[in-house]
Amino acid sequence: MKRSWCQVNLRSIWKERTEKMEFRWLTPFTTGCERENKRGDLSASIKRLDNTMKVVEISDTRKITIIEKVEPQIVNPDDVIIRVAAVSICGTDVHTFTNTHPFVKPPVVVGHECSGVVTAIGSKVKSVKIGDRVAVDPVLGCGTCTPCTIGRPNACAEVKCRGVHVEGAMQEFFKIREQDVYVLPDSLSDTVLGAAIEPFAIGAQAVWRGGVRSGQNMVIFGAGPIGLTTMLMAKVRGAECILVDLKDDRLDNAIRLGAAAAIRADADDLKEQVRGVTGDQGVLVTCDAVGNPDIVDRCVELVDPTGTVILLGMDGSQNNVTELDIFRKELTVVGSRMNSGMFPTVLDLVGQDQLPLSEILTHRFSCERADHAFDMAIEQPDGFIKAVITF
Ligand SMILES: [Zn+2]
Ligand SMILES: [Zn+2]
Structure with missing residues (x-):
C-alpha cells in the first residue's frame, strides 16, 4: 500500500528530528497505513439515511440540538468521507458549550477528537480505502508557509483546528482530506477508542518538544x-x-x-x-x-x-x-501546540498495546444524549476523565 506524500514527508521530517535531537521512541516509527487493513467488511453495515444525516449542534448557551443536514459529497480528488464512530469532548468544546470560548460561539458544530470508518474516497486517494477504520488529525495549516512545509502546520500563522476554527466532527458523516486520516491498528477492536488518538498526540507533542x-x-x-x-x-x-x-x-x-x-x-x-x-x-x-x-x-x-x-x-x-x-x-x-505529525507514533504504540485508550474515555453517550455528555464534562464526577459521544 502506498503512502500519501504528506505521510512520507512527515516520516522523513521525524527522522531528521530524531537524528538532530537524539530523541527516539522505544519503538520503530511506522505509519498506520503501512499495515494491511482487514476490516473492509465493516462498510457493509453502514446505514445510509437518504442523503441526510444527524448533526449534533451546540445551538445556544448550554443547549444541544440534533439537526438534520445533507450528507457531504466527494468533490476534490483527495477528499475522504468517514462514517463517524465517536467524538470525544475536550475542554475547548466545553467552553463553546457554556459560551465562554473567546471566539467560538453557538450555533456551531464542534468536535476534533474523532474516529470513524471510511465510506467514500476521492479519485486520487491511495492511503486509505472504503471500510478502513481511521482516526482524524484535526490540524489544518495553510500548506505553503515555512512551518507547514517543514511538517509543523500546528505553528502556521493561519492554522485552523477542525471543530474550533472550522466545522467539527459531531455529525454522522464527516469530510476530511486524505492527509488527515490515519488507519487504526487491527488490534484495536473498538473503533470508538480511536477518538482518543488525538489527545494522546497532544501528549506525544509535549514529550517531543520537551x-x-x-x-x-x-x-x-x-x-x-x-x-x-x-x-x-x-x-x-x-x-x-x-x-x-x-x-x-x-x-x-x-x-x-x-x-x-x-x-x-x-x-x-x-x-x-x-x-x-x-x-x-x-x-x-x-x-x-x-x-x-x-x-x-x-x-x-x-x-x-x-x-x-x-x-x-x-x-x-x-x-x-x-x-x-x-x-x-x-x-x-x-x-507545545496541538500536534505535528504525531498520529503515526501514537498509533504504533496503540498497536503494541502500550497506551490505555479505554482508561481515558471513561464515559460513553449516544449522540441523542450528547447534552448529558456535555453536562458530565462540566460536572466531572469522581473517576471522570473524558466523555465520548458515539454515532
Ligand atoms: Zn482536544
Ligand atoms: Zn502554513
Whole structure:
C-alpha cells in the first residue's frame, strides 16, 4: 500500500528530528497505513439515511440540538468521507458549550477528537480505502508557509483546528482530506477508542518538544486528560512523572494510570514533597498542562538548572517569569501546540498495546444524549476523565 506524500514527508521530517535531537521512541516509527487493513467488511453495515444525516449542534448557551443536514459529497480528488464512530469532548468544546470560548460561539458544530470508518474516497486517494477504520488529525495549516512545509502546520500563522476554527466532527458523516486520516491498528477492536488518538498526540507533542527521555523526572501541573496523556507518553519514553492538581479524584486517576506520585497543588510544602520523591536526581522537566500564569511561575521555580519547561496550555494572561529566572538556571522554555505529525507514533504504540485508550474515555453517550455528555464534562464526577459521544 502506498503512502500519501504528506505521510512520507512527515516520516522523513521525524527522522531528521530524531537524528538532530537524539530523541527516539522505544519503538520503530511506522505509519498506520503501512499495515494491511482487514476490516473492509465493516462498510457493509453502514446505514445510509437518504442523503441526510444527524448533526449534533451546540445551538445556544448550554443547549444541544440534533439537526438534520445533507450528507457531504466527494468533490476534490483527495477528499475522504468517514462514517463517524465517536467524538470525544475536550475542554475547548466545553467552553463553546457554556459560551465562554473567546471566539467560538453557538450555533456551531464542534468536535476534533474523532474516529470513524471510511465510506467514500476521492479519485486520487491511495492511503486509505472504503471500510478502513481511521482516526482524524484535526490540524489544518495553510500548506505553503515555512512551518507547514517543514511538517509543523500546528505553528502556521493561519492554522485552523477542525471543530474550533472550522466545522467539527459531531455529525454522522464527516469530510476530511486524505492527509488527515490515519488507519487504526487491527488490534484495536473498538473503533470508538480511536477518538482518543488525538489527545494522546497532544501528549506525544509535549514529550517531543520537551525532549523528555529515559531516567528523567517530570512534574506535570494538571491531571486532566491532557496532563494524563502527557504522563502516559512520557512513561513510554522511560520518564517518571509526578502529577500536581487541586482535585483529589484527579490525583487518584494519575496514580491509577502510573504516576510515581500525585501531590495537591495547594500543599505548602509542594517543593519538599517533590524532592522527597525525586531525591538527588531532581526535576529536569516541568509542564504546565493547565494554561495558567501562576503555574508557569511554579514550573520555572520548581525545575532544576539546565531543565526544560513545557507550556502546553495558555490563557493569554501575564506570568511573572523574568529573564533572570531563565538565565540563571539556563532553562529551555518550549511551547507545545496541538500536534505535528504525531498520529503515526501514537498509533504504533496503540498497536503494541502500550497506551490505555479505554482508561481515558471513561464515559460513553449516544449522540441523542450528547447534552448529558456535555453536562458530565462540566460536572466531572469522581473517576471522570473524558466523555465520548458515539454515532
Ligand atoms: Zn482536544
Ligand atoms: Zn502554513
